[in-house]
Amino acid sequence: MLQLTNVSFKPQGKLLLNQVSISVKAGEVYGLLGANGAGKTTLLKAISGDIKASGSITLYGKALAQWNRRELAKHLAVLPQSSQLTFPFSAREVVALGLTPLSLSKAQAASLIDEKMHATDCYSFADRAYPSLSGGERQRVQLARVLLQLSQARHSPLLLLDEPTSAQDLGQQHNLLRLTQTLVKKEGFGVVAILHDLNQVLRYCDRCCLLDQGRVSAVDSPDKLLSDERIQQHWQYQPQRVVLGNGQTALI
Amino acid sequence: MQRSVSLCALALASLLIVCALLSLVLGAMNLPVYDSLLIVVDKLFGANLSQLEDYQQIVVLELRLPRLLLAVFVGAILAQCGAVVQGLFRNPLADPGIIGVSSGAAVGAIVAIVVFPAVWGSWTIPTMAFVGGLLTTLLVYGLAQSKSGTSVLILLLAGVAISAFAGAAIGFLSYFADDASLRELNVWQMGSLTGANDANLWLAFTTMVLLMIAFQRRAQALNALLLGEPEARHLGVDVEQLKLQMIILTAVGVGVAVSCSGIIGFVGLVVPHLVRLATGPNHHFLLPLSALLGAVLLMCSDLLARLVVQPAELPVGLVTVLLGAPFFLILLIQQRKNWS
Numbered sequence: 001m002l003q004l005t006n007v008s009f010k011p012q013g014k015l016l017l018n019q020v021s022i023s024v025k026a027g028e029v030y031g032l033l034g035a036n037g038a039g040k041t042t043l044l045k046a047i048s049g050d051i052k053a054s055g056s057i058t059l060y061g062k063a064l065a066q067w068n069r070r071e072l073a074k075h076l077a078v079l080p081q082s083s084q085l086t087f088p089f090s091a092r093e094v095v096a097l098g099l100t101p102l103s104l105s106k107a108q109a110a111s112l113i114d115e116k117m118h119a120t121d122c123y124s125f126a127d128r129a130y131p132s133l134s135g136g137e138r139q140r141v142q143l144a145r146v147l148l149q150l151s152q153a154r155h156s157p158l159l160l161l162d163e164p165t166s167a168q169d170l171g172q173q174h175n176l177l178r179l180t181q182t183l184v185k186k187e188g189f190g191v192v193a194i195l196h197d198l199n200q201v202l203r204y205c206d207r208c209c210l211l212d213q214g215r216v217s218a219v220d221s222p223d224k225l226l227s228d229e230r231i232q233q234h235w236q237y238q239p240q241r242v243v244l245g246n247g248q249t250a251l252i
Numbered sequence: 253m254q255r256s257v258s259l260c261a262l263a264l265a266s267l268l269i270v271c272a273l274l275s276l277v278l279g280a281m282n283l284p285v286y287d288s289l290l291i292v293v294d295k296l297f298g299a300n301l302s303q304l305e306d307y308q309q310i311v312v313l314e315l316r317l318p319r320l321l322l323a324v325f326v327g328a329i330l331a332q333c334g335a336v337v338q339g340l341f342r343n344p345l346a347d348p349g350i351i352g353v354s355s356g357a358a359v360g361a362i363v364a365i366v367v368f369p370a371v372w373g374s375w376t377i378p379t380m381a382f383v384g385g386l387l388t389t390l391l392v393y394g395l396a397q398s399k400s401g402t403s404v405l406i407l408l409l410a411g412v413a414i415s416a417f418a419g420a421a422i423g424f425l426s427y428f429a430d431d432a433s434l435r436e437l438n439v440w441q442m443g444s445l446t447g448a449n450d451a452n453l454w455l456a457f458t459t460m461v462l463l464m465i466a467f468q469r470r471a472q473a474l475n476a477l478l479l480g481e482p483e484a485r486h487l488g489v490d491v492e493q494l495k496l497q498m499i500i501l502t503a504v505g506v507g508v509a510v511s512c513s514g515i516i517g518f519v520g521l522v523v524p525h526l527v528r529l530a531t532g533p534n535h536h537f538l539l540p541l542s543a544l545l546g547a548v549l550l551m552c553s554d555l556l557a558r559l560v561v562q563p564a565e566l567p568v569g570l571v572t573v574l575l576g577a578p579f580f581l582i583l584l585i586q587q588r589k590n591w592s
Contacts, residue, residue: 050482073488080483085531086342087478100476101488234398 001026001190002158007046007055009214016042017053018214026156029184029191031201031208031222035234039214040194044160047192048078060155073101075147075153078160083138088129091122091141098148112151116144120179134174139164141178147183159183161193165200173197177204198226198239198251210234223249257537260530264544268324271551275320280563281311288312306564318448323554323568324547325456326509327519331546333464333505334520335527335538339474341396341407344528345583347521348506351392351407355470356515357503357510358440359418365433365440365582366407366425378455382507388414389499397509443516443569445554446527452512463578464543466501470494471535478533516569518576519546525583549575 002024009017017039032040039201046053048064049064049072057064059076067075085142095113104112117123122140125133130141150157161180165173181204183189195201201208202222210225212234218225231239231251239251275411275456276292277285283304290302304312318574330348337346348354364380392414396407426437439447467474475483485491509516523546524538531537553571559567 048482048486050485068490069490073486076486078483078486080480083479083483085478086344087339087528089475089478089533093475093532093534094479097472097476097479097487100472100484 001060001156002047002192003061004047004188005056005058007043007053007057009042009046009053011051016214017046020211020214020216021057022209022216022219024158024190024192026188026190027184028206029181029193029204031205032192032194032211033201033225033234034199034209034211034217037213038211040211041162042214044078044162044192044194048076048160050186053210059182070101075150075157077144077145077149077157078162079139079163079164081162081164081166083142085130088131090127090129091133091137092117092126094130094141095122095126095144095148098145098151101149102152104152105213108224112148113144116147116151117141119244120144121175128186136168139168139172143179151191154187156190158190158192161191163194163196165180165195165197173200178202191216198231202226202249202251226251257541258269258294259533260333260527260537260541261544265576266545268551271548271555272324272493275323275551275555276312276316279316279558280565281308283308283311284327287367292317312502318450318453319445319554320551321453322445322448323454323511323551325453325460326513326516327523327546327550328460328543329360329456329463329505329509329546330516330521332467332539333502333509334546335524335535335542336467336474336502337520338497338524339533339535341393341559342478342480342496343407344525345521345580345587346407347518348366348385348502349517349519350411350580352411352418353388353392353417353503353506354510354515355418356388356391357381357385357507358515359421360507361440361514362422362425362437364451365436366429377510378508381511382504384512385498385507386503389503393495393499403484407492417579429445440510440514441569442515442567443572445513447513451505454510456512459505460543463501463505464540466497467534467539469495471539471567475533483511487522504589514567514569516550516572518580519550521583522576523549525579537550 004020004022004114007017007020020043031044034040042051045051047057059067064072092113095117099109114123117126120140122137122144125137130138133141146159150159164176168176177200182192184191205222207219208222209219210226210230230237231237242250242252244250261451275288277288287302287304291304291309294300294302295313334347338344360380360383361377364377366378388527392407392410395410396403422437422441426434429437471485473489476487476489477491477494524542527538527541527545531541553575554568557566557568557571
């Protein structure tokens with residue numbers, strides 16, 4: 001669904017992305033890995049259109065710049081890392097912002113809002129003020145908003161996650177990632193996620209791309225990609241491996 | 253939520269009517285209450301119910317009525333512009349008066365009065381007020397933008413600088429102005445609704461209606477903008493276009509308001525804030541309710557301005573500042589903890 005070809009970004013003479021070519025399929029969680037400064041966030045911003053990179057980025061064969069804004073918003077959404085709101089919207093109103101690119105009747109909109117809030121487990125605090133919610137609750141509200149935004153897509157939508165678990169405790173992190181995985185497996189979403197925790201990468205990603213100084217260093221499934229040598233090379237850390245009961249490996 | 257919005261709307265509409273009736277009846281000249289109201293009915297429906305003398309009719313129809321209508325239109329314009337500017341800057345302290353837009357518009361208007369009084373006929377003053385307002389909005393917006401969003405500190409300081417400059421410009425121009433212009437300059441500086449006439453009533457009314465429609469059409473986009481500019485862009489909003497539209501529209505609104513009634517401060521600050529307390533920041537409700545409350549507030553202020561020092565009167569701008577400045581201080585204190 002998403003195809004990047006020779007994407008480069010060079011603001012003020014500093015090469016942040018160097019000829020990046022990757023492709024993401026519907027129905028997979030695609031992880032972006034790399035040390036700090038490797039270009040993960042820049043790459044995600046290039047995909048979301050926050051920065052203008054050279055090269056070609058296409059979604060369903062059509063260059064992002066060619067898409068109609070609202071059509072694109074129905075197919076491509078970003079879950080922000082954290083969102084500050086100066087004015088106290090209620091959680092439900094924040095979710096309703098997902099209606100912005102859509103044209104729905106009031107009744108349809110109301111039932112979809114409820115549905116998405118149930119799906120992300122935030123219906124119980126629908127009427128509380130957003131600024132009074134905890135980091136994890138806010139993240140779920142934002143996820144409901146994003147799901148609403150993508151609810152009228154004609155093709156499988158693409159969801160971008162920028163360190164989605166950074167503001168959350170352990171349980172919340174796994175809940176969010178499990179929910180994302182369900183969207184991918186059941187509804188055919190494509191997901192591109194920046195994750196720092198390599199164990200989460202091993203557990204939830206189908207494929208990942210390892211970035212190094214703005215360049216693609218490797219693309220593979222996480223268990224093949226995350227060899228001891230690579231981890232040592234990119235993160236200067238020598239991990240130890242534990243084989244779990246279900247045959248999966250965990251890094252310590 | 254829906255219910256509290258309807259309740260608010262109903263309460264404000266009733267308040268608007270009550271205030272309008274009071275404004276017709278009360279004033280320096282004691283007139284019979286019923287007849288004062290009936291004369292408006294007479295005027296509207298061509299009836300002949302009122303028993304007011306001719307000079308009394310003039311007081312009601314040509315002094316009090318136009319003035320209260322101008323208060324309604326200008327109050328609604330200023331309050332809506334305040335709500336939009338606050339949304340645009342994502343800050344409750346933004347107000348066309350505080351960030352210097354009204355001052356810029358006043359300088360434009362004053363240049364028009366003193367330097368070239370009648371180049372475009374009666375359009376000269378509103379046009380120059382609009383240009384002054386637009387230039388200051390663009391300047392302030394440009395200055396306050398930084399990587400991490402809008403800087404409140406720069407916003408407020410820019411307002412101080414521009415207001416000081418406007419004050420100096422007004423002083424400078426008043427040095428060269430003749431007596432007639434001098435009186436007008438005073439009106440501009442302090443804000444007054446005494447200049448209500450058919451021409452500026454129509455101008456203010458049309459502007460109010462156009463702004464209501466234009467703002468309401470972008471209400472959802474303004475809501476999305478409260479999430480942040482990238483987030484609004486991801487939701488399919490053309491953020492640059494939206495910002496430009498809103499800046500031009502508020503400059504039109506403030507320009508027209510200033511050209512009709514001079515600088516009337518704090519209406520745009522206080523009103524949206526009060527409405528948000530009642531119904532939350534959703535622009536679908538915030539904008540129309542702000543228009544209503546703005547109309548009520550300015551009408552009450554003008555009534556006060558006419559009544560407290562009878563038979564003389566205060567400039568209404570003084571009254572709104574007296575009401576609004578303490579409110580602004582309270583807001584500042586509330587916000588202080590977010591600043592450091």
